[in-house]
Amino acid sequence: MxxxxxxxxxxxxxxxxxxxxxRDRVISAKKQGFDPVVVVSAMGRRPGPYATDSxxxxxxxxxxxxxxxxxxxxxxxxxxxxxxxxxGYLKAAGYEAVPLTGAQAGIxxxxxxxxxxxxxxxxxxxxxxxxxxxxxxxxxxxxxTDDGEITTLGRGGSDTTATALxxxxxxxxxxxxTDVEGVMTVDPKIVPEARLISAITYxxxxxxxxxxAKVVHPRAVHIAxxxxxxxxxxxxFAESEGTFITDDVARxxxxxxxxxDGLARIEAVYPNPAEPSRxxxxxxxxxxxxxxxxxxxxxxxxxxLFTVKDEFAKAVEEALRSEGFACHVMAECAKVSVVGAGMxxxxxxxxxxxxxxxxxxxxxxxxxxxxITISCLIDQASVAQAVRALYDEFDLGAPGM
Amino acid sequence: MxxxxxxxxxxxxxxxxxxxxxRDRVISAKKQGFDPVVVVSAMGRRPGPYATDSxxxxxxxxxxxxxxxxxxxxxxxxxxxxxxxxxGYLKAAGYEAVPLTGAQAGIxxxxxxxxxxxxxxxxxxxxxxxxxxxxxxxxxxxxxTDDGEITTLGRGGSDTTATALxxxxxxxxxxxxTDVEGVMTVDPKIVPEARLISAITYxxxxxxxxxxAKVVHPRAVHIAxxxxxxxxxxxxFAESEGTFITDDVARxxxxxxxxxDGLARIEAVYPNPAEPSRxxxxxxxxxxxxxxxxxxxxxxxxxxLFTVKDEFAKAVEEALRSEGFACHVMAECAKVSVVGAGMxxxxxxxxxxxxxxxxxxxxxxxxxxxxITISCLIDQASVAQAVRALYDEFDLGAPGM
Numbered sequence: 143m144x145x146x147x148x149x150x151x152x153x154x155x156x157x158x159x160x161x162x163x164x165r166d167r168v169i170s171a172k173k174q175g176f177d178p179v180v181v182v183s184a185m186g187r188r189p190g191p192y193a194t195d196s197x198x199x200x201x202x203x204x205x206x207x208x209x210x211x212x213x214x215x216x217x218x219x220x221x222x223x224x225x226x227x228x229x230g231y232l233k234a235a236g237y238e239a240v241p242l243t244g245a246q247a248g249i250x251x252x253x254x255x256x257x258x259x260x261x262x263x264x265x266x267x268x269x270x271x272x273x274x275x276x277x278x279x280x281x282x283x284x285x286x287t288d289d290g291e292i293t294t295l296g297r298g299g300s301d302t303t304a305t306a307l308x309x310x311x312x313x314x315x316x317x318x319x320t321d322v323e324g325v326m327t328v329d330p331k332i333v334p335e336a337r338l339i340s341a342i343t344y345x346x347x348x349x350x351x352x353x354x355a356k357v358v359h360p361r362a363v364h365i366a367x368x369x370x371x372x373x374x375x376x377x378x379f380a381e382s383e384g385t386f387i388t389d390d391v392a393r394x395x396x397x398x399x400x401x402x403d404g405l406a407r408i409e410a411v412y413p414n415p416a417e418p419s420r421x422x423x424x425x426x427x428x429x430x431x432x433x434x435x436x437x438x439x440x441x442x443x444x445x446x447l448f449t450v451k452d453e454f455a456k457a458v459e460e461a462l463r464s465e466g467f468a469c470h471v472m473a474e475c476a477k478v479s480v481v482g483a484g485m486x487x488x489x490x491x492x493x494x495x496x497x498x499x500x501x502x503x504x505x506x507x508x509x510x511x512x513x514i515t516i517s518c519l520i521d522q523a524s525v526a527q528a529v530r531a532l533y534d535e536f537d538l539g540a541p542g543m
Numbered sequence: 544m545x546x547x548x549x550x551x552x553x554x555x556x557x558x559x560x561x562x563x564x565x566r567d568r569v570i571s572a573k574k575q576g577f578d579p580v581v582v583v584s585a586m587g588r589r590p591g592p593y594a595t596d597s598x599x600x601x602x603x604x605x606x607x608x609x610x611x612x613x614x615x616x617x618x619x620x621x622x623x624x625x626x627x628x629x630x631g632y633l634k635a636a637g638y639e640a641v642p643l644t645g646a647q648a649g650i651x652x653x654x655x656x657x658x659x660x661x662x663x664x665x666x667x668x669x670x671x672x673x674x675x676x677x678x679x680x681x682x683x684x685x686x687x688t689d690d691g692e693i694t695t696l697g698r699g700g701s702d703t704t705a706t707a708l709x710x711x712x713x714x715x716x717x718x719x720x721t722d723v724e725g726v727m728t729v730d731p732k733i734v735p736e737a738r739l740i741s742a743i744t745y746x747x748x749x750x751x752x753x754x755x756a757k758v759v760h761p762r763a764v765h766i767a768x769x770x771x772x773x774x775x776x777x778x779x780f781a782e783s784e785g786t787f788i789t790d791d792v793a794r795x796x797x798x799x800x801x802x803x804d805g806l807a808r809i810e811a812v813y814p815n816p817a818e819p820s821r822x823x824x825x826x827x828x829x830x831x832x833x834x835x836x837x838x839x840x841x842x843x844x845x846x847x848l849f850t851v852k853d854e855f856a857k858a859v860e861e862a863l864r865s866e867g868f869a870c871h872v873m874a875e876c877a878k879v880s881v882v883g884a885g886m887x888x889x890x891x892x893x894x895x896x897x898x899x900x901x902x903x904x905x906x907x908x909x910x911x912x913x914x915i916t917i918s919c920l921i922d923q924a925s926v927a928q929a930v931r932a933l934y935d936e937f938d939l940g941a942p943g944m
Contacts, residue, residue, distance in 0.1 A: 200593075206631030207631065212641075212642050229613055230602040233609065234607045241613050246692075
């Protein structure tokens with residue numbers, strides 16, 4: 143068998159036209175001799191009644207309390223409905239399709255409701271369906287515990303379903319169909335001539351995704367990398383070849399640029415600069431208690447600086463004030479990152495980033511770098527200049543990306 | 544434990560106001576010292592997006608083919624969504640509620656998709672939930688096979704879920720909450736002064752339901768009878784005591800009147816009256832092949848007469864014509880039935896029925912009677928006169944029903 147996993151996101155199953163296009167992608171794979179395993183997200187986006195958020199709003203919008211277990215049960219219906227409908231389209235075209243819940247597809251998870259991790263996949267049923275020439279259409283984003291509890295894998299979870307199935311079934315490839323052509327070198331809203339990246343390493347995609355380029359979920363990419371299954375991100379609607387994710391890619395210094403908008407930088411000041419230790423521990427503890435992501439943490443002699451998403455700034459500020467810490471909040475910040483697997487072998491990349499931004503008149507508040515990523519905290523208002531400057535500096539418009 | 548099963552139909556969970564009323568019914572039972580097990584139908588009726596028909600329309604309205612297995616998977620989401628929402632209302636009122644799918648509630652069925660039968664109920668999980676003082680809220684109308692396939696129990700299936708759970712849990716009572724006050728002696732649209740039947744036998748309710756009084760599903764009543772669990776049909780919205788269904792009821796000659804509208808009477812004529820045998824077999828076989836319910840079957844020397852629902856008349860006629868049989872279709876017929884557990888012990892009931900209808904100027908085309916039921920086939924236009932005449936004849940307006 144030549145198994146291929148084809149995952150269709152919300153916009154690819156959100157309306158009749160999209161579903162017909164998605165159907166054609168599956169039929170095309172079948173005609174090329176593949177045995178497709180289809181994975182679908184819930185249909186469309188709010189206000190569509192079967193989108194994940196619309197289902198969750200049935201309790202949330204009325205202020206009804208519901209534990210994570212109940213929310214997972216509710217949300218799981220979105221993908222179940224979607225998989226039956228998608229199977230209907232395939233059947234209407236003359237292909238035998240079998241809709242399957244996550245549980246029926248053998249996806250076993252832990253009981254971390256709302257953010258469950260796949261513990262294993264029992265592929266027996268899927269292999270049976272494939273062996274009989276039928277097309278399994280699996281509800282993404284969900285699984286089941288050994289106790290029969292329905293779980294969801296967290297946001298972006300259908301990508302995870304797809305790559306985990308790809309690894310378990312030793313698929314030739316996992317195709318992630320979406321409403322963009324693939325992974326771009328840079329945000330086309332800022333650089334209209336942005337190019338599609340034709341091939342990229344797993345790690346680079348993970349870093350781009352973690353830094354704001356939301357094309358494919360980093361957890362899903364990580365699973366594919368560990369299993370050594372190539373992933374292709376492509377559009378349901380355009381004829382582009384998309385982006386091929388594999389480790390078999392020539393290393394570039396910089397492969398892509400990502401940015402995260404809407405950050406707030408918070409400065410929590412120690413009450414007594416002569417005694418910083420206790421204050422540091424208290425501040426870091428207070429932040430962790432709130433349970434939100436912080437970034438750009440910088441511990442200085444008189445304060446701790448860090449960033450959070452704008453919408454959480456108020457809660458963080460209140461929590462710190464109630465612990466007795468003075469706070470300064472600088473809203474409208476952003477993070478711009480360059481990612482490239484080759485930067486490790488080339489000296490002076492940080493210097494080029496700093497200089498390019500300086501030339502463009504962009505003020506850098508802070509930098510942070512990891513193995514293959516350099517990020518700069520800047521003004522929200524400077525994002526476009528910064529992205530353009532880095533795009534030019536690293537020649538991302540050159541052919542052959 | 545004093546277990547009570549409380550089932551809420553579509554209109555009882557169809558909007559905010561109804562759900563609050565339903566919630567109050569559960570809280571009231573809890574306050575009276577009961578341990579309620581809640582069973583819910585899908586929310587409301589079409590065009591509400593989460594009603595059973597709306598979900599099925601996602602494939603049916605687009606002409607997408609789908610096997611019964613897939614339709615069950617799709618339909619099952621309606622009750623799952625409903626049980627989470629209902630649990631949310633209970634939690635908001637301060638009660639710990641646990642939404643459960645049919646599978647999680649331990650309801651095991653055969654694999655007769657679309658009309659599955661309960662094979663057994665594993666009550667362990669439900670008893671655990673009850674023992675911890677929590678309120679299980681079970682998705683009605685569904686179960687799971689030993690292979691993990693999701694099934695539905697057919698129309699009216701949430702009633703069946705409720706009574707089967709009542710029997711399995713040895714409940715004190717199963718309460719079926721609906722949008723009418725209970726089982727009425729006669730259709731109030733025809734006889735406005737119709738009375739609520741305060742107590743009735745299982746068999747009588749089954750017969751009334753089978754003959755057009757659609758208050759509670761006959762299969763559900765049958766299960767309750769076999770398990771010896773009393774059932775109470777009552778309104779979610781009104782303060783009436785409802786109808787108590789049990790075998791501990793004084794037998795009345797006639798307890799209630801039911802009617803089925805919109806029947807077509809079909810006469811399939813033998814091609815050669817001298818050789819009726821082969822024609823009879825061929826006609827009966829042709830009818831059974833179509834797979835619809837027929838009633839009032841009457842085998843005569845020159846033809847077979849029977850009734851079907853109006854909407855099936857054309858299909859039956861075509862099937863018979865294609866087999867070479869001449870057909871006469873008389874549309875706009877109806878069936879009026881009187882039901883009473885005591886009629887067996889009293890002679891002359893049929894005579895009173897015939898005479899009362901004759902006096903009212905109602906032409907009887909055919910009669911059929913069984914143990915506790917007498918049915919007459921009449922003109923649709925005569926239904927109101929017939930029902931009123933029988934109501935008067937058997938004094939169904941008398942107090943103490």
